[in-house]
Amino acid sequence: MRECIVYKPIGVIRSGHTKPEETPIQPVYSEGYQGRAEVFPEFAAGLRDLEGFSHIYLVYHMHRADRPRLAVKPFLQDVERGIVATRAPCRPNPIGLSVVRLVCREGNVLHLDAVDVLDGTPLLDIKPYTARFDRIEGTRNGWQDEVDEETARLRGRRGK
Amino acid sequence: MRECIVYKPIGVIRSGHTKPEETPIQPVYSEGYQGRAEVFPEFAAGLRDLEGFSHIYLVYHMHRADRPRLAVKPFLQDVERGIVATRAPCRPNPIGLSVVRLVCREGNVLHLDAVDVLDGTPLLDIKPYTARFDRIEGTRNGWQDEVDEETARLRGRRGK
Numbered sequence: 001m002r003e004c005i006v007y008k009p010i011g012v013i014r015s016g017h018t019k020p021e022e023t024p025i026q027p028v029y030s031e032g033y034q035g036r037a038e039v040f041p042e043f044a045a046g047l048r049d050l051e052g053f054s055h056i057y058l059v060y061h062m063h064r065a066d067r068p069r070l071a072v073k074p075f076l077q078d079v080e081r082g083i084v085a086t087r088a089p090c091r092p093n094p095i096g097l098s099v100v101r102l103v104c105r106e107g108n109v110l111h112l113d114a115v116d117v118l119d120g121t122p123l124l125d126i127k128p129y130t131a132r133f134d135r136i137e138g139t140r141n142g143w144q145d146e147v148d149e150e151t152a153r154l155r156g157r158r159g160k
Numbered sequence: 161m162r163e164c165i166v167y168k169p170i171g172v173i174r175s176g177h178t179k180p181e182e183t184p185i186q187p188v189y190s191e192g193y194q195g196r197a198e199v200f201p202e203f204a205a206g207l208r209d210l211e212g213f214s215h216i217y218l219v220y221h222m223h224r225a226d227r228p229r230l231a232v233k234p235f236l237q238d239v240e241r242g243i244v245a246t247r248a249p250c251r252p253n254p255i256g257l258s259v260v261r262l263v264c265r266e267g268n269v270l271h272l273d274a275v276d277v278l279d280g281t282p283l284l285d286i287k288p289y290t291a292r293f294d295r296i297e298g299t300r301n302g303w304q305d306e307v308d309e310e311t312a313r314l315r316g317r318r319g320k
Contacts, residue, residue: 004167005167043230049303053301084288097257122163129296133188140213141214
């Protein structure tokens with residue numbers, strides 16, 4: 001139950017983001033930042049039919065995350081929170097999750113918009129985002145509901 | 161770039177699901193199936209503030225997934241699709257993702273509803289589900305849009 005789990009990247013994420021501190025914190029604050037998921041050729045056949053989806057989940061290894069901490073101040077608020085109540089990268093397992101827009105597929109390359117991922121990030125999985133499974137109505141959003149939209153946008157885009 | 165990535169579970173998921181073939185395929189088809197995320201005590205401090213959120217992502221290792229395949233027939237449709245255009249478990253990296261309802265937190269134990277995860281599944285990460293980041297409107301949903309709601313529900317619940 002406490003055994004190590006080993007994954008191998010299925011590709012790499014390419015973007016214009018090279019500095020963590022200048023990278024938007026979520027796709028919703030990354031409008032206009034294009035990028036690519038370059039899937040290794042041996043997995044290309046697994047991408048078939050993905051182009052029917054307008055949005056996809058990228059699941060990735062945040063290779064440049066700071067060492068794990070159990071309490072952090074999230075990007076959107078200056079109040080310390082438990083790490084798993086935030087989306088901060090310095091998690092026990094630095095697994096990243098982003099819902100990005102799939103512009104088109106060219107063979108084993110996915111062209112993406114609204115990319116909030118650092119260039120060179122190892123890609124672990126891709127999943128289709130579907131309204132049926134993933135769009136949840138009427139949620140309570142914890143401390144996030146304390147943050148107004150304007151503040152969230154300014155902080156989320158890193159001031160840009 | 162092709163280096164192995166090693167994670168350690170932060171806990172274990174408990175549920176009444178012991179047979180993969182009788183386990184609902186997504187939380188949306190798991191209404192009434194309760195479960196728990198038992199987080200190991202050394203990570204308990206990282207759960208603080210999570211109880212403010214009505215829904216959370218569980219990120220987990222699908223330890224009983226079949227060997228990876230690049231083409232599969234998804235649970236909801238008898239047409240072969242590329243693996244990453246589906247949510248089937250037999251992925252190159254069998255990372256599971258479920259948006260479940262957080263009923264309450266009791267120390268290091270999260271009580272959950274709408275659980276579609278097999279009992280004993282290693283937990284890798286938890287993230288808060290937030291309307292701001294995760295509820296995407298107006299998506300195109302590829303082959304899933306071909307499946308009517310009644311069929312999806314029947315198949316998704318495994319006929320129950």
